[in-house]
Amino acid sequence: MLRIITIEREYGCGGGAIAAQLAERLGWQLWDRRLTEEIARMANVDCSAVMRCDERVDSRFHRLAKAFWRGSYERGSRLENQVFDADCMVSMMEQIAPRIAQEGNAVVVGRGAPFFLREQPDAFHVFLYAPRAEKIRRLLQDGATKSDAEDLVDTIDRERIAFVKHYFDADWPTRSLYHVMINTAVGNEEVIETILHTMQMVEGHPKATGYERPKVPNAV
Numbered sequence: 001m002l003r004i005i006t007i008e009r010e011y012g013c014g015g016g017a018i019a020a021q022l023a024e025r026l027g028w029q030l031w032d033r034r035l036t037e038e039i040a041r042m043a044n045v046d047c048s049a050v051m052r053c054d055e056r057v058d059s060r061f062h063r064l065a066k067a068f069w070r071g072s073y074e075r076g077s078r079l080e081n082q083v084f085d086a087d088c089m090v091s092m093m094e095q096i097a098p099r100i101a102q103e104g105n106a107v108v109v110g111r112g113a114p115f116f117l118r119e120q121p122d123a124f125h126v127f128l129y130a131p132r133a134e135k136i137r138r139l140l141q142d143g144a145t146k147s148d149a150e151d152l153v154d155t156i157d158r159e160r161i162a163f164v165k166h167y168f169d170a171d172w173p174t175r176s177l178y179h180v181m182i183n184t185a186v187g188n189e190e191v192i193e194t195i196l197h198t199m200q201m202v203e204g205h206p207k208a209t210g211y212e213r214p215k216v217p218n219a220v
Contacts, residue, residue: 006113008125012152015110031100032107086163127180136150139153182195
């Protein structure tokens with residue numbers, strides 16, 4: 001029985017809203033904002049610090065600076081312990097994933113969830129995408145300016161590509177991970193119905209990915 005749905009998505013395609021509507025339809029827990037809050041609680045940092053790291057690889061300058069501090073006489077100091085970065089976020093997501101799997105009845109958005117939960121036989125993995133014009137239309141509808149919408153659509157997914165490559169040594173999207181990939185231009189309701197219908201068809205027959213995730217690398 002499928003008890004977990006992971007939603008990976010291109011930026012601006014409406015993946016977050018669709019995940020929320022899907023969770024509400026099923027009466028399941030939505031792990032989106034809740035993931036940010038849980039990671040912030042575990043790290044004892046503000047949610048804004050976690051949001052800055054969401055699916056972004058730290059800048060080379062930041063990684064070099066962190067390596068410098070780790071190699072200095074400041075090792076173990078409060079300054080190092082207070083640093084929150086993408087390495088910390090990924091490590092904590094790795095700790096949270098088994099809890100999500102145990103609780104079940106969850107819709108999980110991004111944060112590498114398809115990779116962390118790839119071996120769960122009761123997980124159903126979805127990738128959502130849309131044409132550029134559709135993504136910009138959705139962002140404009142949400143209140144973004146045209147220039148901001150175009151800039152975000154053109155940059156955020158590049159950061160996600162780099163994030164997945166860095167932490168999972170995989171291309172993004174890794175097509176072998178997903179049970180279904182859907183163009184959200186068909187409409188949110190149609191996407192949700194497609195997900196639910198496909199889940200019914202594959203119930204009890206999860207897709208074997210053969211993907212093996214490398215260990216989270218140390219900062220360089």
